[in-house]
Amino acid sequence: MRKTLLALSLVAASAPALAADYSDDIHKNDYKFVQFNLMYALNEKPQAKSDSNSGHDYLEMEFGGRSGIFDLYGYVDVFNLTSNDNSNNDKGSDDSQKIFMKFAPRLSIDAMTGKDLSFGPVQELYVATLMEWDGGTKNNGAVNTQKIGLGSDVNVPWFGKMGLNLYATYDSNQKDWNGYQISTNWFKPFYTFSNDTFISYQGYIDYQFGMKDEYATSSNGGAMFNGIYWHSQHYAVGYGLKAYHNVHGIKDGAYGLDTNGFAHYFDVTYKF
Template identity: 40%
Template sequence: MRKVLLGLTLLTTGMVASAEHYSQDVNKNDNLFFNFKVMQGLDQKNPGGQKNDTYLELEFGGRKGVMDLYGYVDLKNIFGSTNNDSYGGDNFFAEIKPRFSIDGMTGKDLSIGPFKEWYISTWIKAGDSGKFGGLWHNGIGLGTDVEVPWFGTTGLSLLSTYKREDFGSNAEGHWDGYSLQWNWFKPLHFFENGSFVSYQGYVTYDFGADKIAENEGRTKDSLQWYNGIYWHNNDWAIGYGLKVFNNMANFDDGVITNGATQDTSGVGHYFDIGYKF
Protein backbone atom coordinates (compact mmCIF):
# COMPACT_ATOMS: atom_id res chain seq x y z
CA MET A 1 0.00 0.00 0.00
CA ARG A 2 2.90 2.37 0.66
CA LYS A 3 3.99 2.24 -2.98
CA VAL A 4 0.42 2.74 -4.18
CA LEU A 5 0.12 5.94 -2.14
CA LEU A 6 3.57 7.02 -3.29
CA GLY A 7 2.48 6.38 -6.83
CA LEU A 8 -0.42 8.78 -6.45
CA THR A 9 1.89 11.44 -5.04
CA LEU A 10 4.67 11.07 -7.60
CA LEU A 11 2.56 9.58 -10.39
CA THR A 12 4.92 6.65 -10.71
CA THR A 13 4.22 5.99 -14.35
CA GLY A 14 6.32 9.08 -14.90
CA MET A 15 3.79 11.80 -15.35
CA VAL A 16 4.23 14.73 -12.94
CA ALA A 17 5.31 15.25 -9.35
CA SER A 18 3.24 16.67 -6.49
CA ALA A 19 1.77 20.12 -7.05
CA GLU A 20 2.33 21.33 -3.48
CA HIS A 21 4.39 24.50 -3.12
CA TYR A 22 8.15 24.16 -2.68
CA SER A 23 8.96 27.77 -1.88
CA GLN A 24 9.73 27.07 1.80
CA ASP A 25 10.86 23.45 2.17
CA VAL A 26 12.24 22.10 -1.10
CA ASN A 27 12.94 18.65 0.37
CA LYS A 28 9.59 17.97 2.00
CA ASN A 29 8.42 15.45 -0.63
CA ASP A 30 11.71 13.94 -1.82
CA ASN A 31 11.11 10.53 -3.35
CA LEU A 32 12.08 8.35 -6.29
CA PHE A 33 10.67 5.55 -8.41
CA PHE A 34 11.93 2.90 -10.82
CA ASN A 35 9.76 0.70 -13.03
CA PHE A 36 10.85 -2.31 -15.07
CA LYS A 37 8.52 -2.97 -18.03
CA VAL A 38 8.10 -5.36 -20.92
CA MET A 39 6.11 -3.71 -23.70
CA GLN A 40 4.58 -4.91 -26.96
CA GLY A 41 4.03 -2.22 -29.58
CA LEU A 42 1.77 -3.02 -32.53
CA ASP A 43 1.26 -0.98 -35.69
CA GLN A 44 3.53 1.80 -34.47
CA LYS A 45 4.02 4.72 -36.85
CA ASN A 46 7.81 5.00 -36.81
CA PRO A 47 9.96 6.17 -39.74
CA GLY A 48 11.21 3.38 -41.96
CA GLY A 49 8.25 1.06 -41.49
CA GLN A 50 9.18 -0.15 -37.99
CA LYS A 51 5.74 -1.13 -36.74
CA ASN A 52 5.94 -4.06 -34.31
CA ASP A 53 8.38 -4.60 -31.48
CA THR A 54 8.71 -6.27 -28.09
CA TYR A 55 10.97 -4.09 -26.00
CA LEU A 56 12.21 -3.48 -22.50
CA GLU A 57 11.54 -0.12 -20.87
CA LEU A 58 13.38 1.18 -17.80
CA GLU A 59 11.38 4.07 -16.34
CA PHE A 60 12.65 6.27 -13.52
CA GLY A 61 12.33 9.61 -11.80
CA GLY A 62 11.13 11.43 -8.72
CA ARG A 63 11.70 14.61 -6.76
CA LYS A 64 14.87 15.74 -4.98
CA GLY A 65 14.98 19.30 -3.71
CA VAL A 66 14.36 21.70 -6.57
CA MET A 67 14.73 18.99 -9.26
CA ASP A 68 11.78 17.02 -10.59
CA LEU A 69 12.87 14.24 -12.96
CA TYR A 70 11.22 11.85 -15.37
CA GLY A 71 13.00 9.57 -17.82
CA TYR A 72 12.93 6.24 -19.63
CA VAL A 73 15.15 4.08 -21.83
CA ASP A 74 13.68 1.65 -24.37
CA LEU A 75 15.84 -1.31 -25.44
CA LYS A 76 14.40 -2.63 -28.70
CA ASN A 77 13.83 -6.23 -29.76
CA ILE A 78 14.83 -7.71 -26.41
CA PHE A 79 14.37 -11.32 -27.62
CA GLY A 80 16.62 -10.83 -30.66
CA SER A 81 14.03 -11.97 -33.20
CA THR A 82 15.21 -11.68 -36.81
CA ASN A 83 11.56 -11.07 -37.79
CA ASN A 84 11.31 -8.03 -35.55
CA ASP A 85 11.00 -4.68 -37.37
CA SER A 86 13.84 -3.28 -35.24
CA TYR A 87 16.30 -6.06 -36.03
CA GLY A 88 19.60 -4.93 -37.53
CA GLY A 89 19.58 -1.26 -36.64
CA ASP A 90 17.09 0.29 -34.26
CA ASN A 91 18.52 -0.56 -30.84
CA PHE A 92 17.33 2.04 -28.34
CA PHE A 93 15.30 5.14 -27.67
CA ALA A 94 15.47 7.37 -24.58
CA GLU A 95 13.96 10.52 -23.14
CA ILE A 96 15.13 12.34 -19.99
CA LYS A 97 13.21 15.35 -18.68
CA PRO A 98 14.72 17.22 -15.70
CA ARG A 99 12.68 20.17 -14.42
CA PHE A 100 14.05 22.72 -11.95
CA SER A 101 11.56 24.43 -9.64
CA ILE A 102 11.66 28.22 -9.97
CA ASP A 103 9.55 28.44 -6.80
CA GLY A 104 12.14 26.38 -4.93
CA MET A 105 15.17 28.24 -6.30
CA THR A 106 13.72 31.67 -5.55
CA GLY A 107 12.03 30.78 -2.25
CA LYS A 108 8.80 32.36 -3.51
CA ASP A 109 5.33 30.97 -4.05
CA LEU A 110 4.74 31.84 -7.70
CA SER A 111 1.40 30.05 -8.07
CA ILE A 112 -1.26 31.90 -10.06
CA GLY A 113 -4.76 30.43 -10.18
CA PRO A 114 -4.56 26.90 -11.62
CA PHE A 115 -0.77 27.18 -12.21
CA LYS A 116 0.63 25.72 -8.99
CA GLU A 117 4.40 25.61 -9.52
CA TRP A 118 6.80 26.86 -12.20
CA TYR A 119 9.90 25.17 -13.62
CA ILE A 120 12.80 25.58 -15.99
CA SER A 121 12.10 22.53 -18.14
CA THR A 122 14.83 20.65 -20.01
CA TRP A 123 14.71 17.65 -22.30
CA ILE A 124 16.98 15.13 -24.00
CA LYS A 125 15.62 12.78 -26.67
CA ALA A 126 18.01 10.28 -28.25
CA GLY A 127 17.94 7.12 -30.34
CA ASP A 128 19.15 5.32 -33.41
CA SER A 129 17.11 4.28 -36.41
CA GLY A 130 19.18 2.10 -38.70
CA LYS A 131 19.58 3.52 -42.20
CA PHE A 132 17.95 6.81 -41.18
CA GLY A 133 20.85 7.69 -38.89
CA GLY A 134 20.95 9.03 -35.35
CA LEU A 135 18.62 11.18 -33.28
CA TRP A 136 19.58 13.58 -30.47
CA HIS A 137 17.42 16.57 -29.54
CA ASN A 138 17.89 18.93 -26.61
CA GLY A 139 15.20 21.25 -25.31
CA ILE A 140 14.85 24.05 -22.77
CA GLY A 141 11.86 26.14 -21.83
CA LEU A 142 9.20 26.90 -19.23
CA GLY A 143 7.09 24.34 -17.40
CA THR A 144 4.30 24.33 -14.85
CA ASP A 145 2.05 22.05 -12.80
CA VAL A 146 -1.46 23.09 -13.75
CA GLU A 147 -4.80 22.05 -12.27
CA VAL A 148 -7.26 20.98 -14.99
CA PRO A 149 -10.93 20.15 -14.29
CA TRP A 150 -11.45 16.38 -13.86
CA PHE A 151 -7.80 15.57 -14.70
CA GLY A 152 -6.41 17.16 -11.53
CA THR A 153 -2.71 18.08 -11.47
CA THR A 154 -1.08 17.82 -14.90
CA GLY A 155 2.34 18.76 -16.25
CA LEU A 156 2.76 21.29 -19.05
CA SER A 157 5.97 22.45 -20.76
CA LEU A 158 6.88 24.54 -23.80
CA LEU A 159 10.47 24.05 -25.00
CA SER A 160 12.71 25.35 -27.75
CA THR A 161 14.61 22.46 -29.35
CA TYR A 162 18.19 22.10 -30.57
CA LYS A 163 18.75 19.37 -33.17
CA ARG A 164 22.18 17.91 -32.45
CA GLU A 165 21.30 14.92 -34.64
CA ASP A 166 18.14 14.53 -36.69
CA PHE A 167 18.39 11.67 -39.18
CA GLY A 168 20.76 13.78 -41.32
CA SER A 169 18.34 16.69 -41.86
CA ASN A 170 19.27 20.34 -42.46
CA ALA A 171 18.30 21.06 -38.86
CA GLU A 172 21.35 19.35 -37.40
CA GLY A 173 23.44 21.82 -35.42
CA HIS A 174 20.60 24.37 -35.19
CA TRP A 175 17.82 25.50 -32.89
CA ASP A 176 14.80 24.52 -34.95
CA GLY A 177 11.22 24.44 -33.71
CA TYR A 178 9.39 23.97 -30.43
CA SER A 179 7.80 21.19 -28.41
CA LEU A 180 4.57 21.51 -26.41
CA GLN A 181 4.25 18.67 -23.89
CA TRP A 182 1.29 17.88 -21.62
CA ASN A 183 0.92 14.81 -19.37
CA TRP A 184 -1.58 13.51 -16.83
CA PHE A 185 -2.40 10.71 -14.42
CA LYS A 186 -6.05 10.30 -13.40
CA PRO A 187 -7.15 7.54 -10.98
CA LEU A 188 -10.56 6.32 -12.13
CA HIS A 189 -11.55 3.67 -9.60
CA PHE A 190 -10.15 2.28 -6.32
CA PHE A 191 -10.75 -1.31 -5.22
CA GLU A 192 -11.10 -2.49 -1.62
CA ASN A 193 -7.66 -4.13 -1.69
CA GLY A 194 -5.98 -0.78 -2.48
CA SER A 195 -5.39 -1.41 -6.18
CA PHE A 196 -6.82 1.04 -8.68
CA VAL A 197 -7.42 1.77 -12.35
CA SER A 198 -6.03 4.93 -13.93
CA TYR A 199 -6.27 6.90 -17.16
CA GLN A 200 -2.81 8.21 -17.94
CA GLY A 201 -1.14 9.66 -20.96
CA TYR A 202 0.48 12.55 -22.74
CA VAL A 203 0.41 14.80 -25.77
CA THR A 204 3.62 15.90 -27.50
CA TYR A 205 3.20 18.44 -30.29
CA ASP A 206 6.38 19.49 -32.09
CA PHE A 207 5.99 22.48 -34.38
CA GLY A 208 7.82 25.26 -36.20
CA ALA A 209 10.64 23.01 -37.49
CA ASP A 210 11.44 25.08 -40.58
CA LYS A 211 14.88 23.60 -41.26
CA ILE A 212 13.65 20.02 -40.97
CA ALA A 213 10.90 20.85 -43.47
CA GLU A 214 13.55 21.94 -46.01
CA ASN A 215 14.27 18.23 -46.51
CA GLU A 216 12.16 16.25 -48.94
CA GLY A 217 9.59 14.14 -47.13
CA ARG A 218 9.89 16.00 -43.82
CA THR A 219 7.34 18.26 -42.10
CA LYS A 220 7.29 21.27 -39.77
CA ASP A 221 5.08 19.57 -37.19
CA SER A 222 4.54 16.20 -35.53
CA LEU A 223 2.00 14.88 -33.01
CA GLN A 224 1.90 12.01 -30.51
CA TRP A 225 -1.13 11.47 -28.24
CA TYR A 226 -1.01 8.50 -25.84
CA ASN A 227 -4.08 7.27 -23.96
CA GLY A 228 -3.47 4.50 -21.43
CA ILE A 229 -5.76 2.51 -19.13
CA TYR A 230 -3.75 0.79 -16.38
CA TRP A 231 -4.39 -1.35 -13.32
CA HIS A 232 -1.99 -0.68 -10.43
CA ASN A 233 -1.27 -2.42 -7.17
CA ASN A 234 1.64 -2.21 -4.75
CA ASP A 235 4.07 -4.02 -7.06
CA TRP A 236 2.62 -4.21 -10.56
CA ALA A 237 1.15 -2.04 -13.30
CA ILE A 238 -0.58 -3.73 -16.25
CA GLY A 239 -2.18 -1.81 -19.07
CA TYR A 240 -3.09 -0.97 -22.62
CA GLY A 241 -2.34 2.22 -24.50
CA LEU A 242 -3.76 3.63 -27.72
CA LYS A 243 -1.47 6.13 -29.40
CA VAL A 244 -2.46 8.58 -32.12
CA PHE A 245 0.32 9.69 -34.48
CA ASN A 246 0.51 12.45 -37.06
CA ASN A 247 3.72 12.72 -39.12
CA MET A 248 5.76 10.89 -36.50
CA ALA A 249 9.30 12.34 -36.08
CA ASN A 250 8.47 14.99 -38.72
CA PHE A 251 8.32 12.41 -41.52
CA ASP A 252 5.49 13.15 -43.95
CA ASP A 253 2.96 10.32 -44.05
CA GLY A 254 2.79 8.50 -47.39
CA VAL A 255 5.98 10.00 -48.84
CA ILE A 256 8.89 7.81 -50.01
CA THR A 257 12.03 8.67 -48.00
CA ASN A 258 15.31 6.77 -48.22
CA GLY A 259 13.56 4.10 -50.25
CA ALA A 260 10.77 3.54 -47.70
CA THR A 261 7.14 4.65 -47.96
CA GLN A 262 6.43 6.42 -44.70
CA ASP A 263 3.47 5.26 -42.61
CA THR A 264 3.72 7.90 -39.88
CA SER A 265 0.09 8.83 -39.18
CA GLY A 266 -2.68 6.77 -37.62
CA VAL A 267 -3.16 4.64 -34.51
CA GLY A 268 -0.81 2.25 -32.69
CA HIS A 269 -1.43 -0.14 -29.79
CA TYR A 270 0.70 -0.90 -26.72
CA PHE A 271 0.42 -3.67 -24.13
CA ASP A 272 2.72 -3.72 -21.13
CA ILE A 273 3.38 -5.19 -17.74
CA GLY A 274 5.64 -3.40 -15.28
CA TYR A 275 7.20 -4.20 -11.92
CA LYS A 276 7.63 -1.34 -9.44
CA PHE A 277 10.79 -1.11 -7.32
Protein backbone atom coordinates (compact mmCIF):
# COMPACT_ATOMS: atom_id res chain seq x y z
CA MET A 1 0.00 0.00 0.00
CA ARG A 2 1.13 3.52 -0.60
CA LYS A 3 1.42 6.23 1.88
CA THR A 4 1.66 10.01 1.56
CA LEU A 5 4.19 12.10 3.42
CA LEU A 6 2.62 15.52 3.14
CA ALA A 7 2.61 15.70 6.92
CA LEU A 8 6.40 15.79 6.93
CA SER A 9 6.13 19.51 6.13
CA LEU A 10 4.91 19.98 9.68
CA VAL A 11 7.45 17.52 11.04
CA ALA A 12 10.30 19.34 9.31
CA ALA A 13 9.09 22.70 10.56
CA SER A 14 8.83 21.47 14.14
CA ALA A 15 11.91 19.26 14.35
CA PRO A 16 15.17 20.46 15.90
CA ALA A 17 17.90 21.23 13.38
CA LEU A 18 20.63 19.59 15.46
CA ALA A 19 20.92 16.71 17.91
CA ALA A 20 17.93 16.13 20.19
CA ASP A 21 18.31 17.69 23.64
CA TYR A 22 15.84 16.76 26.39
CA SER A 23 17.97 17.77 29.38
CA ASP A 24 15.72 20.72 30.35
CA ASP A 25 12.24 19.83 29.01
CA ILE A 26 11.14 16.48 27.58
CA HIS A 27 8.14 18.12 25.86
CA LYS A 28 9.88 21.06 24.23
CA ASN A 29 9.74 19.46 20.75
CA ASP A 30 6.05 18.48 20.96
CA TYR A 31 3.71 19.07 18.01
CA LYS A 32 0.73 17.37 16.33
CA PHE A 33 -1.08 17.38 13.00
CA VAL A 34 -4.17 15.98 11.28
CA GLN A 35 -4.96 16.25 7.58
CA PHE A 36 -7.22 14.64 4.99
CA ASN A 37 -5.95 13.62 1.56
CA LEU A 38 -8.35 12.95 -1.32
CA MET A 39 -6.43 10.63 -3.62
CA TYR A 40 -6.67 8.96 -7.00
CA ALA A 41 -4.26 6.10 -7.77
CA LEU A 42 -3.61 4.76 -11.27
CA ASN A 43 -1.96 1.35 -11.80
CA GLU A 44 -1.25 0.77 -8.11
CA LYS A 45 0.56 -2.52 -7.51
CA PRO A 46 -0.03 -5.35 -7.01
CA GLN A 47 -2.74 -5.61 -9.64
CA ALA A 48 -3.98 -8.37 -11.92
CA LYS A 49 -2.05 -8.66 -15.17
CA SER A 50 -5.38 -8.25 -16.98
CA ASP A 51 -6.11 -4.90 -15.26
CA SER A 52 -4.57 -2.39 -17.63
CA ASN A 53 -4.73 1.23 -16.44
CA SER A 54 -6.84 0.32 -13.42
CA GLY A 55 -7.44 3.03 -10.85
CA HIS A 56 -9.32 3.91 -7.71
CA ASP A 57 -10.12 6.87 -5.50
CA TYR A 58 -9.71 6.93 -1.74
CA LEU A 59 -9.78 9.21 1.28
CA GLU A 60 -6.83 9.20 3.65
CA MET A 61 -6.80 10.58 7.18
CA GLU A 62 -3.16 11.25 8.05
CA PHE A 63 -1.99 12.17 11.52
CA GLY A 64 0.92 12.21 13.90
CA GLY A 65 3.14 14.26 16.11
CA ARG A 66 5.45 14.22 19.07
CA SER A 67 4.76 14.09 22.82
CA GLY A 68 7.67 13.56 25.16
CA ILE A 69 9.30 10.22 24.39
CA PHE A 70 6.66 9.30 21.77
CA ASP A 71 6.91 10.04 18.05
CA LEU A 72 3.92 8.96 15.96
CA TYR A 73 2.99 8.75 12.30
CA GLY A 74 -0.09 7.02 10.94
CA TYR A 75 -2.93 7.01 8.44
CA VAL A 76 -6.22 5.32 7.62
CA ASP A 77 -7.26 4.83 3.97
CA VAL A 78 -10.88 4.27 2.91
CA PHE A 79 -11.07 3.06 -0.70
CA ASN A 80 -13.47 3.66 -3.59
CA LEU A 81 -15.60 6.43 -2.08
CA THR A 82 -17.60 6.73 -5.32
CA SER A 83 -18.41 2.96 -5.32
CA ASN A 84 -17.21 2.72 -8.90
CA ASP A 85 -17.85 -0.79 -10.23
CA ASN A 86 -14.72 -0.53 -12.41
CA SER A 87 -12.44 0.35 -9.51
CA ASN A 88 -9.82 -2.23 -8.55
CA ASN A 89 -10.87 -1.56 -4.95
CA ASP A 90 -14.59 -2.03 -5.53
CA LYS A 91 -16.25 -2.82 -2.21
CA GLY A 92 -18.36 -5.47 -3.92
CA SER A 93 -15.34 -7.52 -4.93
CA ASP A 94 -14.62 -10.65 -2.90
CA ASP A 95 -10.84 -10.13 -3.10
CA SER A 96 -10.73 -6.44 -2.20
CA GLN A 97 -10.42 -4.57 1.06
CA LYS A 98 -12.25 -1.33 1.80
CA ILE A 99 -9.76 -0.03 4.36
CA PHE A 100 -6.04 0.04 5.11
CA MET A 101 -4.38 1.30 8.29
CA LYS A 102 -0.78 1.99 9.20
CA PHE A 103 0.52 3.11 12.60
CA ALA A 104 4.19 3.82 13.24
CA PRO A 105 4.91 4.77 16.87
CA ARG A 106 8.55 5.33 17.84
CA LEU A 107 10.00 5.76 21.34
CA SER A 108 12.96 8.11 21.63
CA ILE A 109 15.90 6.40 23.29
CA ASP A 110 17.50 9.83 23.81
CA ALA A 111 14.43 11.08 25.69
CA MET A 112 14.02 7.88 27.74
CA THR A 113 17.65 7.85 28.88
CA GLY A 114 18.11 11.62 29.13
CA LYS A 115 21.31 11.25 27.11
CA ASP A 116 22.44 12.76 23.82
CA LEU A 117 23.06 9.68 21.67
CA SER A 118 23.75 11.58 18.46
CA PHE A 119 26.81 10.75 16.38
CA GLY A 120 27.91 11.81 12.91
CA PRO A 121 24.77 12.54 10.86
CA VAL A 122 22.51 10.68 13.34
CA GLN A 123 20.46 13.19 15.37
CA GLU A 124 18.30 10.86 17.47
CA LEU A 125 17.68 7.12 18.06
CA TYR A 126 14.37 5.33 18.59
CA VAL A 127 12.76 2.00 19.33
CA ALA A 128 10.75 1.88 16.10
CA THR A 129 7.52 -0.05 15.55
CA LEU A 130 5.17 -0.35 12.58
CA MET A 131 1.72 -1.98 12.36
CA GLU A 132 -0.14 -2.58 9.07
CA TRP A 133 -3.63 -4.00 8.58
CA ASP A 134 -6.06 -3.97 5.65
CA GLY A 135 -9.16 -5.62 7.07
CA GLY A 136 -9.01 -8.68 4.85
CA THR A 137 -8.48 -12.33 5.73
CA LYS A 138 -5.51 -14.66 5.48
CA ASN A 139 -7.20 -16.49 2.58
CA ASN A 140 -7.35 -13.43 0.33
CA GLY A 141 -3.79 -12.26 0.94
CA ALA A 142 -4.54 -9.68 3.61
CA VAL A 143 -1.78 -7.57 5.12
CA ASN A 144 -1.51 -8.05 8.89
CA THR A 145 2.03 -7.41 10.10
CA GLN A 146 3.84 -5.92 13.06
CA LYS A 147 7.41 -4.67 12.82
CA ILE A 148 9.94 -3.68 15.48
CA GLY A 149 13.50 -2.45 15.26
CA LEU A 150 15.88 0.47 15.54
CA GLY A 151 14.90 3.88 14.22
CA SER A 152 16.78 7.12 13.70
CA ASP A 153 16.63 10.67 12.41
CA VAL A 154 19.62 11.46 10.21
CA ASN A 155 20.85 14.72 8.70
CA VAL A 156 21.56 14.31 4.97
CA PRO A 157 23.10 16.97 2.71
CA TRP A 158 20.46 18.95 0.76
CA PHE A 159 17.59 16.78 2.06
CA GLY A 160 18.05 17.76 5.70
CA LYS A 161 16.34 15.57 8.31
CA MET A 162 15.33 12.09 7.12
CA GLY A 163 13.85 9.16 8.99
CA LEU A 164 15.71 5.85 8.72
CA ASN A 165 14.34 2.68 10.34
CA LEU A 166 15.30 -1.01 10.26
CA TYR A 167 12.63 -3.50 11.33
CA ALA A 168 12.14 -7.24 11.82
CA THR A 169 8.71 -8.32 10.53
CA TYR A 170 6.19 -10.53 12.34
CA ASP A 171 3.40 -11.82 10.08
CA SER A 172 0.26 -12.36 12.15
CA ASN A 173 -1.36 -14.37 9.34
CA GLN A 174 1.46 -16.90 9.42
CA LYS A 175 2.21 -16.57 13.16
CA ASP A 176 5.90 -16.34 12.32
CA TRP A 177 8.74 -13.88 11.79
CA ASN A 178 9.32 -13.24 8.12
CA GLY A 179 12.25 -11.08 7.03
CA TYR A 180 13.18 -7.47 7.53
CA GLN A 181 12.32 -4.01 6.23
CA ILE A 182 14.39 -0.88 5.85
CA SER A 183 12.48 2.38 5.44
CA THR A 184 13.44 5.98 4.87
CA ASN A 185 11.48 9.17 4.16
CA TRP A 186 12.23 12.75 3.23
CA PHE A 187 10.62 16.17 2.77
CA LYS A 188 12.57 18.88 0.95
CA PRO A 189 11.06 22.32 0.17
CA PHE A 190 13.05 23.58 -2.81
CA TYR A 191 11.17 26.64 -4.06
CA THR A 192 9.29 29.27 -2.01
CA PHE A 193 6.91 31.83 -3.53
CA SER A 194 6.52 35.43 -2.37
CA ASN A 195 3.29 34.50 -0.53
CA ASP A 196 5.18 31.85 1.52
CA THR A 197 3.63 28.90 -0.30
CA PHE A 198 6.24 26.45 -1.55
CA ILE A 199 7.05 23.46 -3.75
CA SER A 200 8.52 20.34 -2.16
CA TYR A 201 10.09 17.05 -3.21
CA GLN A 202 8.92 14.38 -0.78
CA GLY A 203 8.82 10.65 -0.66
CA TYR A 204 9.91 7.40 0.90
CA ILE A 205 11.47 4.01 0.28
CA ASP A 206 10.23 0.75 1.86
CA TYR A 207 12.40 -2.27 1.02
CA GLN A 208 11.80 -5.78 2.37
CA PHE A 209 14.41 -8.53 2.34
CA GLY A 210 15.16 -11.93 3.86
CA MET A 211 11.58 -13.16 3.45
CA LYS A 212 11.04 -16.90 3.75
CA ASP A 213 10.28 -19.07 0.72
CA GLU A 214 7.23 -20.62 2.36
CA TYR A 215 5.58 -17.21 2.79
CA ALA A 216 6.77 -15.24 -0.23
CA THR A 217 7.52 -15.90 -3.91
CA SER A 218 10.39 -13.38 -3.77
CA SER A 219 12.81 -12.95 -0.88
CA ASN A 220 12.94 -9.19 -1.46
CA GLY A 221 10.85 -6.39 -2.85
CA GLY A 222 9.80 -2.83 -2.25
CA ALA A 223 8.62 0.52 -3.47
CA MET A 224 9.84 4.12 -3.83
CA PHE A 225 7.47 7.11 -3.83
CA ASN A 226 8.55 10.39 -5.43
CA GLY A 227 6.19 13.34 -4.99
CA ILE A 228 6.14 16.96 -6.14
CA TYR A 229 3.70 19.03 -4.07
CA TRP A 230 2.58 22.64 -3.70
CA HIS A 231 1.90 23.60 -0.07
CA SER A 232 0.06 26.44 1.62
CA GLN A 233 -0.89 26.74 5.28
CA HIS A 234 -4.10 24.71 4.93
CA TYR A 235 -3.91 23.11 1.48
CA ALA A 236 -1.62 20.99 -0.65
CA VAL A 237 -1.89 19.67 -4.21
CA GLY A 238 0.51 17.11 -5.60
CA TYR A 239 1.51 14.33 -7.95
CA GLY A 240 3.47 11.23 -7.01
CA LEU A 241 5.25 8.60 -9.11
CA LYS A 242 5.74 5.30 -7.32
CA ALA A 243 8.15 2.62 -8.53
CA TYR A 244 7.59 -1.02 -7.55
CA HIS A 245 9.76 -4.15 -7.57
CA ASN A 246 8.25 -7.46 -6.40
CA VAL A 247 6.19 -5.47 -3.90
CA HIS A 248 5.11 -7.34 -0.71
CA GLY A 249 7.50 -10.15 -1.65
CA ILE A 250 5.34 -11.22 -4.61
CA LYS A 251 7.45 -12.06 -7.64
CA ASP A 252 6.18 -10.34 -10.77
CA GLY A 253 3.76 -12.69 -12.54
CA ALA A 254 3.07 -14.88 -9.50
CA TYR A 255 -0.65 -15.54 -8.97
CA GLY A 256 -1.29 -13.62 -12.19
CA LEU A 257 -0.26 -10.36 -10.52
CA ASP A 258 1.76 -7.43 -11.81
CA THR A 259 4.13 -6.37 -9.01
CA ASN A 260 6.73 -4.41 -10.99
CA GLY A 261 6.42 -1.05 -12.70
CA PHE A 262 5.05 2.40 -11.92
CA ALA A 263 1.89 3.93 -10.47
CA HIS A 264 0.61 7.51 -10.51
CA TYR A 265 -0.98 9.34 -7.57
CA PHE A 266 -2.97 12.58 -7.65
CA ASP A 267 -3.71 14.31 -4.36
CA VAL A 268 -5.64 17.24 -2.88
CA THR A 269 -5.09 17.85 0.85
CA TYR A 270 -6.70 19.89 3.61
CA LYS A 271 -4.60 20.46 6.74
CA PHE A 272 -6.29 21.01 10.11
